[in-house]
Amino acid sequence: MRRRPARVLLYAGMLGAGLVTAFPFFWMLSTSLKSEAEATSFPPSVFPVEWLFTNYADAWHAAPFGRYFLNSAIMAVGQVGLGLVTSSLAAYALARIRVPGRGIIFAALLATLVIPPEVTLIPNYIAMQRLGWYNTYLALIIPFGASVFNVFLLRQAFLQLPGELYEAAVLDGCGHLRFLLRFAIPLSRPALAIIALLTAIRAWNDFQWPLIVTDSPDLRPIQVGLTIFRSDVSTNFQLLMAGSMMAVLPVVVLFLFTQRQFIQGIARSGIRG
């Protein structure tokens, strides 16, 4: 009973914070249902006066969005799949295997994070042309198939695995690869879920790179598709927001799905026994 006011305060505070963080998202939702004139009215209305669900149909038919969704999905799945494999292996090697020069490799990896991507566009573009990957799915997937961020995050997770576990596994004749697959990966599910989520979001929201390495609408992803609602002098806000809402929906679903992985505690005792 004593704690009740504190709880109320906590919930009120959390709700307040939630309103601040979610407001632009709700604005996006609300604008996606407004008429053109209302979408641009100043100051904006919070809720639409007239709820135009037809904006969604209009946005969907404005461009081949089915194709764009498919391309985004191919990009995201490809990057997540490849990324999970490469970063699990590399992170495990850096965390658990005595590799000579591990420190140097680690530092070198870190160094690749610090060059702003705005200037590496040209060499990467040239590389795509030389490799013959220009205007192919390879250009959209492979360069993002390994990320230093993911390797670091996963390395931290692997470092936290109990040492006795590995010793016990080795006694049972378990090699590195089997240990990685049987124990390290299942035990690091929260970190893997985060990697999958963040990689997928990054892939899903990428705009500049896909635009620059493709020519054909057959290969272009959803974010490039959304530019149809913008021009150099103006923006069709309600359709852009309707399109953005459709684009963001898979990401929200993915978040709801993966977040359960961060919270579910891992049944450690079961593995120890």
Place this chain on the structure above:
Amino acid sequence: MRRAQRRREAVQGYLFLAPALLIIGAFHVWPALYVLYMSLFRWDILQGAFLGLRNYQHLLVDPDFLRSLVLTLVYAVGTVPLEMAAGLGLALILHQRLRLRGLFRLLYFLPYVTSQVAVALVWGWVFNPSYGAANGLLAAVGAPIQRWLLEPGGIIAPDAPPSLALTAIMFVTAWYYLGFHAVVFLSGLTSIPTELTDAARIDGAAGFRLFRYITFPLLSPTTYFLLLIATIGATTSFNLIYVMGGGGQAFGCAGNPLGTTQVAALFVFDRFWCQTELGYASAAAFTLGLVVLALSALNGRFFSRRVVYAA
């Protein structure tokens, strides 16, 4: 025997590293080396005369570049601790057994998935000098209204950074990355063995003491990792500042008003893509990279000793 086994293990280690290193080498290391190469030339659209280190010499006396480094530091110091502290706070709350926990998680994560156009528009509206909510709030409490994103004047002293424009952008940045930090902290909290916290509870630790002596130290790998990533992220930050810092000019490039939001990454972008000085911009990018690397190394030396692993 032992040596052979070690060698076998090393080979296996390299094999494990190979796929990641190959991709990172081809698409991160090689471009970085290419940038280094470009930085040694006069390079407009095409490669020009070899300049040696002259681009770098120029940079060291270029007041715009030096200002951009200062602004980068200000931006990082103003955003990273704030977003991390707030993210940790949220993660701690969300880690508890609460009603609607999943809903709150989603609410806090939404900025990270909201379209950047919507983000820029909504905050642009909040900070609009004539009709914006921020000025509405100021007017309500009787404070003088502000020009926000258009204001090059400093918040501490008129000519000292950060300008009000940059401060507003820093606030939006912290807002934007809050959910990201909360989620990564949450995963860190989840991987702390419950046996340890349970044992501490039995010993009578609770509340702040539990956090101070058990949770926080055990969370330190995540904290360290996030600090490293967030510092690098903030010092090379581009998108939000670029989108928000139109600063009044319809045809300007990056870093308005009057360059007071032109952090180093924007300086690089401006010289590279707006002024088409590819060689000079590459030198700036490389210098920025070295500065960030040095900062990270310092960061690492200072914090890595304080990292505790549960295992």
Place this chain on the structure above:
Amino acid sequence: MRRLSLALVAALVLAACSSTAGPGASGGTSGSGTAAPEPAVTITFWHGQSGVLGDRLNELITKFNASHKIQVKGQFQGTYDQLYQKVVSAIQAGSVPDMAMVSGPPQTAQYWKAKALTPAQQFVDSPDGFTSDQLKDFVPALLNDNSLPVSGKSTLVSWPFSKSLALLYYDPDILQQAGVAVPKTWDEFKQALLAVKSKTSATPLAWTPDVYTFFLPYLWSQGGDVLSPDYSKAAFNTPQGLAALQYQADLVLTDKTGQVTQGFEWQNPFAQGKVAFAISTSVSRPYIEQAMPKDHTFKVGMASVPAGPKGAATDLFGNNLVIFSKAPADHQRAAWLFMKWLTDTDQTVAWSLASGYMPLRVSAQNAADFKAAAAKDDRLLVAINALKDAHGIPGSPDWQKIQPVLGDMVTAALLGKSSPKDAITAAEKKVNDILAGQ
């Protein structure tokens, strides 16, 4: 010999037939000499038009492809800035398209400096080009906009396509309320703003400060210029330049009739009848009309930018087309034939009516379709009438560096961070350093 000439004749007949058979192929062959047959090649065209304009452009391309052996593949490559990034990257990689859209003379000058372009002049002078009489059908200001000084001679480097210019927009209801006429000169404009301020609750003027809105038109209308004719020195630190800067600073700081905004933010309040005046590109109109609330619509007023003692002046915006020198010769020629077709009278009328950009040719302004449209809406003629006063953005490859310096100069003066005199002196020094290659 006989067989060769027979083949030639056959080819010429074929060319003549195919060029008259196509529905939109007016103009035909001209210039000096005789044109070779049309090459049957597929060319790529990188452009920056999406949305409705993208659809209209694709319709034109489809129409061209249906009536020609040349097949054009139009590829959208993002906004002008993104298109520029892609072209610059492609030049590095040696993988340029056959032709592309450029946002204006400064970018053209960059590509030209990198030796990436074949000048349009080469095709204009060829048998596929125009006689000097035919060329006179194009608005001179537009041809100047596409010309760069090449070894002392003005040479057509790019070719005009979608052109617009800066105009004065006004809300007639507010003007009536304030009892003022549409201002013709800068002095009248200043007085009109004061009248709106004192007699109505509207914001007299909203604009996003840059060098184009006030500084350049005002400067030109006083007889001044921004750079020396050969683009080697700053020319704006003059009494005219100072007056141009002082004028807008006074609007904000002294008269308090000017409201500074960001980007295209002024459009919405203007559309809602809260702003009396704005200066913007002639293609802004449909966007303003779309943003009008249903319960408050008005006829958007459009007029020439106010004039100074040396007459009116305004700046040209929009995009031009270029041909890349790395493309194979027959592709380059095909690209030119497409560009030429695109700016034929019929197409320029169609594109102008669809997009709001200006017709590029005198014959287009006199075409029946255009006249009929102009009879319905006299505002179509406002931009055309202002064309004689239009100045291109300086075609200096350094303009991209100069533009932000001038933008900062305007911003500093408007926000009262420095006096117009200090701001202009500092900007002059920076611009001269840039032009001296510092």
